[in-house]
Amino acid sequence: MICLSTREAARKLGLSASGLSKYIRLGRIPAPAMVKTGGSNVHAWTEDDIERVRKLLPKIANGRKTRYRKKKKPQAKKPLSNKWRK
Secondary structure: OOOEEEEHHHHHHOOHHHOOOHHHOOOOOOOOOOEEOOOOOEEEEEEHHHHHHHHHHHHHHOOOOOOOOOOOOOOOOOOOOOOOOO
């Protein structure tokens, strides 16, 4: 089983590493398993972890709801009043 770093997983997901770490810290996506390497703990991402997050991303983009957003109606231009016309 191949494990990837957070930076490599973020690149596969199209995010920055800091953005992916922020989503983990805020609890918006589940954290993968931790592995101790060289005295520090890092997240070890598997392909299954990346696919699970890929399915969650459209629902949490920038912390806002992205589905069923109301479309703005184009506003008609109001005619100028006579006092502004020459």
